[in-house]
Amino acid sequence: MDDYTAATYGDRIAEVYDRMIPSSAVVQPLARLAGSGRALELGIGTGRVALPLAACGVDVHGIDASEAMVERLRAKPDGSAIPVTIGDFADFRMDVGFDLIFAVFNTFFMLLTQERQVRCFARAAEHLTADGVFLIEAFVPDLTRYVRGQNVNVTTLETDMALLDLTRHDAAGQRVTLQHVLITGAGTRLYPAQLRYAWPSELDLMARLAGLRLRERWSDWNGAPFTSSSTNHISLYEFARG
Numbered sequence: 001m002d003d004y005t006a007a008t009y010g011d012r013i014a015e016v017y018d019r020m021i022p023s024s025a026v027v028q029p030l031a032r033l034a035g036s037g038r039a040l041e042l043g044i045g046t047g048r049v050a051l052p053l054a055a056c057g058v059d060v061h062g063i064d065a066s067e068a069m070v071e072r073l074r075a076k077p078d079g080s081a082i083p084v085t086i087g088d089f090a091d092f093r094m095d096v097g098f099d100l101i102f103a104v105f106n107t108f109f110m111l112l113t114q115e116r117q118v119r120c121f122a123r124a125a126e127h128l129t130a131d132g133v134f135l136i137e138a139f140v141p142d143l144t145r146y147v148r149g150q151n152v153n154v155t156t157l158e159t160d161m162a163l164l165d166l167t168r169h170d171a172a173g174q175r176v177t178l179q180h181v182l183i184t185g186a187g188t189r190l191y192p193a194q195l196r197y198a199w200p201s202e203l204d205l206m207a208r209l210a211g212l213r214l215r216e217r218w219s220d221w222n223g224a225p226f227t228s229s230s231t232n233h234i235s236l237y238e239f240a241r242g
């Protein structure tokens, strides 16, 4: 995948994203954290989260590398009212501060090097208000998924379609390269993605480099405690004081 860029995932998957991705209970907790303030979504995509969050009264802004994803957002009711910057969330500069900056649904891992992830933490810290929160929702890496550095997973199997995930794992780079393969009567469609995963402890260290510290870590959007058996985490970072 030598020609893969920050926009590739979104540009390819935009046509099916809203049908493929399940909804989640993410909106109310984000609305509580944003309060009456301003929020910035890193990788806003088609507005799956941003639109219902804006409907709760939050002033939501977004960044995304993919024009195709943002076109989908703008085509939805109230979608064009959300200010979106087309760009790279590893390295953004805006004139305003945010009470909440968030990257949900593993989107932070779409930054493919440690250096870009560290830079994103720094940019987030620069754009947070004094009491602001930087939130990341991500999976906890599970290397037992891979046999000989590979995994094939049947995600959906129906009478007229199958969705398979083909994955390769590079342990040294903490990188996962995958294809969502959609097979229907009309043919086969390929939706490529690449991720650089990090353990929660590495994210906490990136936060420290940016002058932030972990405030809370949940295992789900209901605020359940994070434990050694949690498969996902929602981590909230705030400015380190004292």
Ligand SMILES: C[S@@+](CC[C@H](N)C(=O)[O-])C[C@H]1O[C@@H](n2cnc3c(N)ncnc32)[C@H](O)[C@@H]1O
Binding pocket: 006, 007, 009, 010, 011, 021, 041, 042, 043, 044, 045, 046, 047, 048, 049, 063, 064, 065, 066, 069, 087, 088, 089, 090, 104, 105, 106, 107, 110, 111
């Ligand atoms: C998995 S989707 C999540 C979209 C949305 N946040 C949601 O939860 O439905 C990831 C989004 O991040 C965008 N993206 C990936 N890498 C990016 C980068 N480096 N800069 C800006 N956007 C990026 C993609 O285009 C895509 O819209």
